[in-house]
Amino acid sequence: MQFRDLQKQYQSLKDEIDREIQTVLDSSNYISGSQVVELEEQLADYVGVKHCISCANGTDALQLALMAWNVGQGDAVFVPDFTFFSTGEVVCACQATPVFVDVDPATYNMSAQSLEQAIEKVIAQGGLTPKVVIPVDLFGQPADYDALLPIAQKYNMFVLEDGAQGFGGSIRNKKSGTFGDIATTSFFPAKPLGCYGDGGAIFTDNDEWAGLLRSYRIHGKGESKYDNVRIGMNSRLDTLQAAVLKVKLKAFAEVELDAVNRVAQQYTEGLKGQVVTPVILQDFYSSWAQYTIQLKDSETRNTLQQFL
Numbered sequence: 567m568q569f570r571d572l573q574k575q576y577q578s579l580k581d582e583i584d585r586e587i588q589t590v591l592d593s594s595n596y597i598s599g600s601q602v603v604e605l606e607e608q609l610a611d612y613v614g615v616k617h618c619i620s621c622a623n624g625t626d627a628l629q630l631a632l633m634a635w636n637v638g639q640g641d642a643v644f645v646p647d648f649t650f651f652s653t654g655e656v657v658c659a660c661q662a663t664p665v666f667v668d669v670d671p672a673t674y675n676m677s678a679q680s681l682e683q684a685i686e687k688v689i690a691q692g693g694l695t696p697k698v699v700i701p702v703d704l705f706g707q708p709a710d711y712d713a714l715l716p717i718a719q720k721y722n723m724f725v726l727e728d729g730a731q732g733f734g735g736s737i738r739n740k741k742s743g744t745f746g747d748i749a750t751t752s753f754f755p756a757k758p759l760g761c762y763g764d765g766g767a768i769f770t771d772n773d774e775w776a777g778l779l780r781s782y783r784i785h786g787k788g789e790s791k792y793d794n795v796r797i798g799m800n801s802r803l804d805t806l807q808a809a810v811l812k813v814k815l816k817a818f819a820e821v822e823l824d825a826v827n828r829v830a831q832q833y834t835e836g837l838k839g840q841v842v843t844p845v846i847l848q849d850f851y852s853s854w855a856q857y858t859i860q861l862k863d864s865e866t867r868n869t870l871q872q873f874l
C-alpha cells in the first residue's frame with residue numbers, strides 16, 4: 567500500500583523542487599555540493615543538535631554509528647524484536663551480537679523492563695559485553711526514553727536512537743534525534759521526511775564522534791581526499807537528494823507534520839470502539855510514519871485488508 571501520496575506532495579512543491587534540482591544540474595556538483603552542507607545545518611538546527619552528518623541511507627547511518635564506537639566481536643547490542651530488519655542487521659555487519667528485547671504491547675516500542683532483564687541475562691551468561699542499546703522510534707513515536715536512558719546509564723552503555731521512522735516526533739518538545747548519544751534517521755521516500763531515492767542522516771552533540779562519522783562515511787578519509795586513515799564506507803548523500811530535502815524539510819516543518827497529526831486525530835476519533843487505535847503516550851508527539859490499527863484476529867485483518 568501507499569504510505570504517503572508522493573505524487574500529490576510533489577505537485578504541491580513542484581516549482582520549488584524543480585528549481586532546486588535545476589540549480590544542481592546547472593552546477594553539475596553531484597557529489598558533496600553546497601546543498602549537502604546547507605541541509606546538514608538546517609537539519610541540525612531543526613532537530614536541536616550540534617552535528618548532523620548526512621549519509622546514503624538509514625541503514626548505513628546506524629552502521630556508521632556502531633563503527634564510530636568501535637562495536638565488534640564480543641559486544642552485545644540490544645535491539646527491539648519488532649522493527650525493520652536494518653536495526654539488527656547492522657549489528658551483525660559489525661560482527662557484534664544482537665540481543666532481542668520485547669516491545670511494549672501498547673506502543674510497540676522497546677520495553678524498559680524487558681531491556682533490563684535482557685541485560686541481566688547477558689551478564690549472567692558471561693561471554694558478551696553489553697555495549698549499546700538501539701531503541702527504535704517505531705511508526706513515528708519516540709521510544710520511552712524517560713525509562714530507557716537510566717537503564718543504559720546504569721549499565722554504562724551507549725544509546726543509539728534509530729529514528730528512521732521518527733523524524734519530527736518529540737517528547738515534551740524535545741525532538742527525535744536528540745535522545746541517543748548518537749541518533750539516526752532515514753530519508754527513504756515513504757518516511758516522514760523522504761527524499762527522491764535513498765538518504766539518511768546521523769545526529770550527535772559529540773565533536774569527536776562527529777569527526778569520526780565524517781571520516782567513516784567517506785572511505786575513512788583523513789586530512790585530504792586521498793588520505794585514507796581507517797577502513798570506512800562510501801556513504802554520501804547525493805547533492806540532488808539534499809536539494810530536494812531542503813524544500814521538503816521546510817514544508818515538513820511548516821505544514822506537513824501538523825497536518826498529518828490532524829488526520830491521525832480524525833482517524834482515531836472515527837475508529838474509536840471499532841478497532842484498537844494507536845496509543846501515543848502523554849507528552850509524546852508522533853510524526854506518524856505509519857498509522858497502525860490492531861484487529862481481533864488475522865481473519866478480520868485479511869478481510870479488512872482486502873476491502874480496503
Ligand SMILES: Cc1ncc(COP(=O)(O)O)c(C=O)c1O
Pocket residue numbers: 623624625626649650652653702728730731752753754764765766
Ligand atoms: C526502523 C528502521 N530502521 C532503519 C531503517 C533503514 O533505513 P533505510 O531504508 O534508509 O536504509 C528503516 C527503514 O525502513 C527503518 O524503518
